[in-house]
Amino acid sequence: MPIAVGNVVWYSESAVRPNTLVRFDSKSERFQTWVMPSGGGVVRNMMATTDGNLVLACSGVNRVALVEVGN
Secondary structure (H helix, E strand, O other): OOEEEOOEEEEEEOOOOOOEEEEEEOOOOEEEEEEOOOOOOOEEEEEEOOOOOEEEEEHHHOEEEEEOOOO
């Protein structure tokens, strides 16, 4: 389930491999990808906080992740 924060679309490629967080900037039309440090956790839900960070529900590892987004 992708979410948009300003001009940026965030989504997760959740599986055992790859298990990544992807950022797409619609202005520059560029992608960035980071490997999820929790490993095999499938991201079922994602939301943005009021300050632009991301909260992810990682059900495969029974964790909630906070992604601090730098400007």
